[in-house]
Amino acid sequence: MNYSEVIAQTESKSRLQSMVEENRVPHALMFTGPEGSGNLPLAIAFATHLLCKNKAHQGACGTCSACIQLNKLTHPDLHLVFPIALTSEIRNSDYWVKEFRAAFLKNPYLSLEDWFNEINADNKQPLIGADEAGDILRKLSYTSFEGQYKILLMWLPEKMNLDAANKILKVLEEPSDNTIFLLASHQPDQLLPTILSRVQSIPLGKLSNEDVSSSLQSKFGKTAEEAGQIAMLADGNFNEAIRMLEEDELGHNMMNHFQTFMRLAFSFDFPKVLAWVDENAALGRERQKRFFQYGLEVFRDCLMYNYGHRDLVRLSGSERSFLEKFAPFVNQKNYEKLIEEFNSNCYYIERNANPKILFLDLIMKCNALIAPAKRN
Numbered sequence: 193m194n195y196s197e198v199i200a201q202t203e204s205k206s207r208l209q210s211m212v213e214e215n216r217v218p219h220a221l222m223f224t225g226p227e228g229s230g231n232l233p234l235a236i237a238f239a240t241h242l243l244c245k246n247k248a249h250q251g252a253c254g255t256c257s258a259c260i261q262l263n264k265l266t267h268p269d270l271h272l273v274f275p276i277a278l279t280s281e282i283r284n285s286d287y288w289v290k291e292f293r294a295a296f297l298k299n300p301y302l303s304l305e306d307w308f309n310e311i312n313a314d315n316k317q318p319l320i321g322a323d324e325a326g327d328i329l330r331k332l333s334y335t336s337f338e339g340q341y342k343i344l345l346m347w348l349p350e351k352m353n354l355d356a357a358n359k360i361l362k363v364l365e366e367p368s369d370n371t372i373f374l375l376a377s378h379q380p381d382q383l384l385p386t387i388l389s390r391v392q393s394i395p396l397g398k399l400s401n402e403d404v405s406s407s408l409q410s411k412f413g414k415t416a417e418e419a420g421q422i423a424m425l426a427d428g429n430f431n432e433a434i435r436m437l438e439e440d441e442l443g444h445n446m447m448n449h450f451q452t453f454m455r456l457a458f459s460f461d462f463p464k465v466l467a468w469v470d471e472n473a474a475l476g477r478e479r480q481k482r483f484f485q486y487g488l489e490v491f492r493d494c495l496m497y498n499y500g501h502r503d504l505v506r507l508s509g510s511e512r513s514f515l516e517k518f519a520p521f522v523n524q525k526n527y528e529k530l531i532e533e534f535n536s537n538c539y540y541i542e543r544n545a546n547p548k549i550l551f552l553d554l555i556m557k558c559n560a561l562i563a564p565a566k567r568n
């Protein structure tokens with residue numbers, strides 16, 4: 193990862209570039225900043241700069257053997273430590289390192305919540321434990337593979353428990369040669385003051401709306417208008433901006449999905465109905481549940497629209513134009529039945545009902561409920 197892949201933070205980047213160029217890299221640096229500001233990707237970009245074999249002032253070359261490994265986060269002199277859910281078997285982050293690399297490469301701005309979703313550990317306590325700290329001491333006692341720096345990058349050091357923090361403090365007090373600690377923290381105030389006093393801080397500010405907007409345009413091909421709207425809501429948190437983007441796309445897919453379903457319910461072209469049922473029975477349970485929830489939202493908005501409460505309609509953009517065409521088919525007579533069908537199917541899907549039977553039944557019921565409305 194190169195500096196250019198990290199959004200803005202120009203001042204911090206030039207400070208880091210000068211450290212490498214002037215060969216005065218402190219043995220412990222802490223990148224601080226709010227969620228979505230990019231402290232983790234900037235720490236990775238700095239590690240890449242340090243370990244690159246053909247480094248220049250601007251950063252890593254991107255093509256040497258070290259850079260190729262670093263772009264996959266697999267360089268043997270880069271040790272990654274991050275919070276995990278501790279169990280009797282899983283005591284350190286090595287267990288999850290493949291998943292962590294994949295999650296970071298997919299989204300370098302990921303949050304702790306994203307990470308815990310990734311390893312299905314939501315609702316568990318994120319921790320960096322004492323066994324992990326012991327492992328760190330062991331790893332740093334080896335000589336470096338490439339004969340240059342050994343880098344220990346810890347994401348969210350504020351999640352260390354007291355035992356771990358005390359062990360790490362000892363290493364920070366007596367640093368070994370060519371060992372560099374990079375810490376990326378959102379809440380440095382939760383760390384021991386003795387740790388804070390031994391690291392040099394690289395403070396990152398919240399991103400500006402302009403920076404978020406222009407990155408959404410260049411990285412995701414959004415128009416200036418779309419990007420501007422998301423940037424305003426994301427309030428300087430790039431991870432939040434990405435999340436909103438994904439939800440937007442998911443909403444769009446759901447709309448197409450729902451439209452197809454309703455067209456089939458109208459036309460009742462039986463071979464096409466069966467093909468649709470087969471296709472949807474194969475989707476995951478979560479997607480199937482979302483389909484029902486989406487339907488409930490559409491019916492509710494249709495009713496609001498029909499009764500003239502247009503300010504209460506939540507769908508917007510292309511979803512709204514679909515709604516305006518579909519709303520006349522949802523009326524007082526069929527509304528309650530539609531809600532009941534979608535609600536109960538959502539319930540049955542959660543309880544492992546056979547999705548083929550369920551979808552076929554639903555499409556027939558919707559035909560009976562909605563097709564007469566079309567003729568009226």
Ligand SMILES: [Zn+2]
Pocket residue numbers: 244245246247252253254255256257258259
């Ligand atoms: Zn390189």
